[in-house]
Amino acid sequence: MDGIYISLAHQFNVPKPDVQAWFEIYKIFQPPVFFVDRAGKHLMPFNHVIYPGQELPDVPANFTKTYEQCCDERAAFLIQQSRDRNLPIYVMYSGGIDSTMVMVSLMKNMTEHELRNNVVVLLTQDSINENPNFYYNHIRKKCRIASSEQTMSLFDKRQIIVDGEFNDQIMGANTIVGMLRHNHDYDFNQPYTRKEVVRIFQHLGMTNLDHINRWVDMVDSSINMAPCEVKTIFQFFWWFNFNFKWQSVHLRQVFRADPSVHEFVDHDLIDNYLYHFFNTPDFQIWSMTSNDMKIRNIWNTYKFHAKELIYAYNGDADYRDHKLKCGSLFRLFLSKRTPAVLDTDLKYIYNVNQPLYYNPNNFFA
Amino acid sequence: MSKRWLVNITMHKIVYVVVDTDNKFILFFAPSRLTAFMLARGMLNSHAMEFVMHPDWLSGWVENVDRENDMIHLKNAGYPVRISPLPDCQIRDEIMEKRRLLAMRSRYLYDLELLCQVQLTRAANFFDESMVSFVQEQLNLSDPDNDNYAPGIQEYAYINEITPEAAYQELSMRLQSTGMIKLRVQAFYDKYSRVLTTLSDEKEFEKTMTTMKYELYMNSYV
Numbered sequence: 302m303d304g305i306y307i308s309l310a311h312q313f314n315v316p317k318p319d320v321q322a323w324f325e326i327y328k329i330f331q332p333p334v335f336f337v338d339r340a341g342k343h344l345m346p347f348n349h350v351i352y353p354g355q356e357l358p359d360v361p362a363n364f365t366k367t368y369e370q371c372c373d374e375r376a377a378f379l380i381q382q383s384r385d386r387n388l389p390i391y392v393m394y395s396g397g398i399d400s401t402m403v404m405v406s407l408m409k410n411m412t413e414h415e416l417r418n419n420v421v422v423l424l425t426q427d428s429i430n431e432n433p434n435f436y437y438n439h440i441r442k443k444c445r446i447a448s449s450e451q452t453m454s455l456f457d458k459r460q461i462i463v464d465g466e467f468n469d470q471i472m473g474a475n476t477i478v479g480m481l482r483h484n485h486d487y488d489f490n491q492p493y494t495r496k497e498v499v500r501i502f503q504h505l506g507m508t509n510l511d512h513i514n515r516w517v518d519m520v521d522s523s524i525n526m527a528p529c530e531v532k533t534i535f536q537f538f539w540w541f542n543f544n545f546k547w548q549s550v551h552l553r554q555v556f557r558a559d560p561s562v563h564e565f566v567d568h569d570l571i572d573n574y575l576y577h578f579f580n581t582p583d584f585q586i587w588s589m590t591s592n593d594m595k596i597r598n599i600w601n602t603y604k605f606h607a608k609e610l611i612y613a614y615n616g617d618a619d620y621r622d623h624k625l626k627c628g629s630l631f632r633l634f635l636s637k638r639t640p641a642v643l644d645t646d647l648k649y650i651y652n653v654n655q656p657l658y659y660n661p662n663n664f665f666a
Numbered sequence: 667m668s669k670r671w672l673v674n675i676t677m678h679k680i681v682y683v684v685v686d687t688d689n690k691f692i693l694f695f696a697p698s699r700l701t702a703f704m705l706a707r708g709m710l711n712s713h714a715m716e717f718v719m720h721p722d723w724l725s726g727w728v729e730n731v732d733r734e735n736d737m738i739h740l741k742n743a744g745y746p747v748r749i750s751p752l753p754d755c756q757i758r759d760e761i762m763e764k765r766r767l768l769a770m771r772s773r774y775l776y777d778l779e780l781l782c783q784v785q786l787t788r789a790a791n792f793f794d795e796s797m798v799s800f801v802q803e804q805l806n807l808s809d810p811d812n813d814n815y816a817p818g819i820q821e822y823a824y825i826n827e828i829t830p831e832a833a834y835q836e837l838s839m840r841l842q843s844t845g846m847i848k849l850r851v852q853a854f855y856d857k858y859s860r861v862l863t864t865l866s867d868e869k870e871f872e873k874t875m876t877t878m879k880y881e882l883y884m885n886s887y888v
Contacts (some may be wrong), residue, residue, distance in 0.1 A: 309880075309885060311880070319671065324755050331884060332880070332884065332885065332887075333885055333886070333887060333888060334874050334887070334888065403695060424839065425788075425839070426791050426841045441836070442832075446836065446841070447835065448839045448840075449843075451842060451846065493851070549888075550888075553888050629887065630888050634885065634886035635785060635786055635788075635847075635850075635882070635883055635884075635886045636850035636882055636883070636886075637850060637879055637886065639881070639885040639886075
């Protein structure tokens with residue numbers, strides 16, 4: 302049985318009962334999103350393998366780092382990498398909370414000279430529109446810029462690429478909880494129950510009750526083994542995002558790398574040239590031990606802590622008080638041809654032979 | 667006279683048709699210029715034409731034609747355009763089949779065109795798109811390695827109160843973004859319009875459109 306790191310789900314929609322139960326989730330998620338249990342306890346119908354190093358970390362009893370500390374330490378590490386290896390840092394910047402937090406962390410920890418000469422901010426007009434004050438007051442004055450439309454051709458080991466991936470996973474669950482954001486009275490902090498979780502899945506578009514229950518069984522079982530507290534509705538979906546969607550996020554960019562750089566795509570590139578800023582054990586441990594720092598009681602407080610730190614740097618109260626989380630990465634993938642599978646040999650596969658990957662001993666069987 | 671025509675062209679709608687090259691029969695009224703030309707490209711012995719809907723040019727006939735059912739052909743190649751009913755002896759099954767096929771292809775080709783147009787919204791990066799080539803020229807005339815910038819870049823910098831270097835990068839970024847988005851959309855349009863102009867089966871059309879939608883935007887969702 303061959304292994305998959307990342308894939309397009311609709312390429313695997315074959316008429317087997319277990320696959321159909323698994324595929325039910327794609328009534329609310331798009332096919333490029335896929336799920337792997339990072340604890341390795343619950344297997345999917347196709348052989349999705351955990352990327353080395355992306356397993357769930359243990360939670361030490363004496364962990365006391367703050368989010369800001371994690372950010373500063375990550376920035377310092379990346380800056381040191383850039384200095385030691387004499388490589389420029391290219392930051393994927395959308396103007397959203399995550400990538401603005403990345404820029405703030407780098408700006409706080411770099412000299413003006415280094416920022417000007419060693420950092421290139423990849424952006425588009427959309428990024429400027431999303432956070433105009435930060436662009437005009439900081440980026441435009443302090444950094445070099447280039448179009449982010451070329452990002453997927455930069456995976457050639459000539460620069461360190463840094464993005465804001467995983468802030469969503471450590472802070473909550475934009476995908477699902479975000480869908481409930483228009484219901485202002487909804488209490489995210491109520492204890493999660495099967496009945497309520499099933500109701501939410503149905504509300505979002507899943508229809509087959511048996512299939513929904515199978516998914517809830519799986520997440521519930523995984524929560525029972527989690528090294529942290531998962532009790533509320535918000536935490537349930539955070540865990541789903543944090544544990545099951547992690548790998549999809551880790552590899553979604555390299556999955557869409559331009560064919561011109563496929564020859565450079567290996568584990569060395571993924572591990573040492575493409576840095577997701579918020580992908581460190583410390584950020585994950587912080588996430589598992591800081592439930593009170595992710596959201597308050599209404600949706601616009603999602604990522605409030607990151608917004609407060611951005612405010613402390615640039616004084617933009619409007620952004621702090623009113624900026625809502627909205628996905629933007631997809632824009633870079635629009636109108637691009639996507640392979641069906643990136644396998645564990647890091648080969649890009651366009652035509653899938655499903656039986657090669659089918660695992661009959663999966664959780665949905 | 668030329669002035670009057672120019673004004674009228676901008677004021678009047680345009681009709682796009684696919685015409686049988688052999689007997690000048692109007693096979694199909696297309697919804698857009700691009701679709702008309704792609705339809706013609708996929709149909710042997712046909713070509714696309716467009717008429718400005720001006721009374722002097724079309725003699726008012728377009729408004730009175732039943733575009734789906736009337737069998738008409740062009741009586742002349744120049745203007746004003748005159749038409750007449752296609753003689754019964756020329757209404758053959760082959761022509762009716764061409765008309766049916768063009769109608770089916772048009773539906774999907776026009777969908778493709780509109781979907782691609784939607785993607786281009788993101789490419790609108792300039793106040794006036796027609797200045798793109800001038801911006802490119804100014805960028806080409808600049809030499810950022812030696813801190814040497816074309817007058818247009820310097821003026822943009824001066825007005826925006828930024829350095830010429832920042833102006834150069836900002837304009838390059840916008841130009842690059844616009845270009846890449848348009849190029850990708852063009853590639854997608856070329857790829858799928860070519861396929862659609864060869865199909866004749868409804869199921870094949872649907873299958874192709876589904877694949878196209880995944881590639882164009884659904885696979886981008888994360």
